[in-house]
Amino acid sequence: MGKRSYDQHCTVARALDVVGERWTLLLVRELLTGPKRFKDLLAGLPGIGTNLLAARLRALEENGILLRGTLPPPAGTGVYELTGLGRSLEPVILGLSRWGSRLVEEEPRERDERRPAWVAMALRSLFEPEADSPPEVYEFRIDGEAFHLRVEGCKVETRQGAAEVPDVVVSGGAGAFLSLSAGRMAPEEALGSGGIRIEGERDGEAAARCLKMLGSAIPTA
Structure with a gap:
């Protein structure tokens, strides 16, 4: 063909x-x-x-x-x-991820596969730092699997695996992180319910910046 x-x-x-x-x-x-x-x-x-x-x-x-x-x-x-x-093509993928976050349920359907790497991409779509953002590394442990985002100015680089020296480590279940990406839950709610946890931070301001971007999703109607 x-x-x-x-x-x-x-x-x-x-x-x-x-x-x-x-x-x-x-x-x-x-x-x-x-x-x-x-x-x-x-x-x-x-x-x-x-x-x-x-x-x-x-x-x-x-x-x-x-x-x-x-x-x-x-x-x-x-x-x-x-x-x-x-x-x-990254902006295209991230745009589709933001759009699709409104369509994905917190828990997968019976026939659905779900991988932490896919949830990490949904989280990445929330990160749009300002031009003057300081260089920082945010590590996410999603259902125990590590990913990290390296932020410097407007640039964000996503990598699989743990960071050598993360500024903050956020861990939690895939469902909680997907709720954040869809705007169904604010970071404060996720922390309060235990859905996500701050497990390590070298700098309280870095943690605050990370959580602010995690809360940047447009709430789902």
Whole structure:
């Protein structure tokens, strides 16, 4: 089957020609937290299957959205990572995450998969720091799995795994963090109920800034 196209001389249609296929933007979502091996992507996208994953990766590589790399020694494993063009899709993913937070229930439906990494992306969508924001690292432990956000000015970098020296550590369950991202719960409520906890902070002001951004979601009607 040939490559499908909307055949429209339109910027939106042309973008969707490249990233509009099923699974494609979810692949970009997975790679926004750093390079991944094929088996990592397969595990992070339950239901995709090896053949379809290989096809989507090949198409993204052909369109300059990702490239193949190798992890530094001692791992030396082949990975996929986003190019600059691929990373420029981050605002699109974050916008979809903010929009989708209104549609996702606090607890998954019976047939739904849920991964801490996906919840971390919903949290990332809340962080829009000011240009004069000091450099800080916020670590989140979602159902025991660690992610961290490195903030410096307007720039925010999301990475999987624990931070070396976090300024604040916030832990909690995926449901509580999703309620924050949807605006169904304020950080003060989540802290008061035990849904989230401040487990480590080097700087009380850093914790306050982190909680302020966690509370920036537009309340769900």
